[in-house]
Amino acid sequence: MSVSLAKVATEFLDRPGLAPSTVRSYESTLLPVLKQYGRWPIELLDRESIGEYLNDRKNLSYTTHHRHQAILQALFNFAVEQGYIRVNPLAGLRRRKPNPEKGEHQSDQTIHYLTTEQLTVLYQQLRSDNRLYTLVKLLHCSGARISEVLALDESDMDWGSQKFQVLGKGNKQRWCFYNDEAAQLLEKYRKYYRFSGHSALFTAKQPMSGHVTRLSYSTAYHRWRTLTNQNPLLRGLRLHDLRHTFATERVGLMGIEELRALMGHEKIETTLRYQKVTSERAKYIAKKAFQKL
Template identity: 30%
Template sequence: MQEKFKRETITALATTLNAQELKQVDFVLSIILTRYEITEKTTEIVAYRDGLPEEIKSFLVSKSIKGLTKASLAHYKRTLIHFSNNIGKDVKAITSNDIKLYLINYEHTHDVSKSTLDDKRRVLNSFFTWMVREDIIDKNPMLRIDPIKCDKRMREPLTDIELEQMRNAAVTLREKALLEILYSTGARVSEITALNRSDLDYNAGRVKVFGKGKKERYCFLNARAQLAVKKYLFSRLDKEEALFTAGKKPYNRLGKGTIEKEIGNIGIRADINRNVFPHLLRHTFATHMLAHGASIAEVQTLLGHESPATTQIYAKLDLHKLHAVHQRCII
């Protein structure tokens, strides 16, 4: 087991140390490990025997008060439970080295992407930053742990042709309404699931949505979206308040998974050779807004982003436009 531990440690450090430094680490480990008996610890998630640590409970309560969605809270809880169970010590006594070893071990045992690993880091950073702010600990062990670099893949928005293919492939009135409202508003799928009939204002051509942190904002409906939603609601036999419901009794509100599946199926029928999902329509909305002259600040407001930097990722310049500008300017 000592040899396995040494081998995995050397492998983990190989990306940051040169050959000479690795030899030195190997030599030092060989000496140190002769004095210890090492056994492999399980990485399976197990129930925290004494319940969640009080610090984690309080942290989750604070996040709930701040307005995090149930899905986000569940993600934070899962991450922190796994971390607590695998660290095996009081959260107030955890060091930077403990966290580094946890992240390295998690990456190797779960074969996850860098982006997934960095998501773990962000949750831990939020938790320990909160602990410092609440005077539970004096020093933040996350300060010595840098963000994990990962390749950022820019999703291509739907082309005009692909968007029309989607429209032609939408069969039911609900599919048509979902497609048009997602594209016209640029809203998150979680925001669409929460919409009620009363949130619609046909006279003003807008809909009231509640975004992250339960922040209220207005999104707008183009003529296609207004007509599609009106037709869908007129066809409904139920009197449920939810804007989108199941087609059969008890007419439950549509969930995130159902909407994602419905949009994905439209994409398959449209013969678009890539995955189509609600966030791709949000991406397409933002890209089209910016391409037709909307400012970053305007699109930021419509998308419900707190930071303009988040919106900036959609401001990718079109290569055809760049070529046209180049031809116009360079003789």
């Protein structure tokens, strides 16, 4: 008896033990493919059709594209486990390569981190926007990706232990931790600046309808770009650079395996890149010291 892709996806999302943030992430990724292929019997979906679907997602960054492919592979692995299909049509499918013309680099080879001076200026610049200030502080002190934090609900937060769980690359869950300063900012933000009426931790209100929604990346990025472009020292910085800053600040303060776990890196080589960055940073600080002397 044929089973539709939509039915398999429903069972996949209804599995016990999935965190709410994980389910939301899966749902948002699977919705476009279900609109296109949801009624198809899953055994008719071959490598060519799914590969063509993935190739059409040209608006996605290569890292987001990898995430979409990984979730689809997990879905088809589930279908194999349940006996709906014999083999996963996406097994061994190559991932899309980064496009340097779009500023994409394999495994974030170009590591940009904020200097102490830039961080000081950044937080001064953001004081006029409490929501963005809190979001940036949480990204900076936790090392989480912007997509992971924006997917959080208030209920996902362990307020007592000052931590939260996210679904990272490779569909792996990990804990992220934040400090007392971020905890105080979050408390103030939730009490005075967060829009109620939605489960999301970071919310937004539509100016015309007044409808409360989850804060989108485009809204956060636009506000970030508006404020950082006002200062030459911050111009061109990315929200993702806060994650690089987190790692760079912690190299040498903890074991490389511990840092790898906090960052959610699949390969230790990815984490080791920050040791080189730290050496370059030490040289920069030494030169600044000589200038002062």
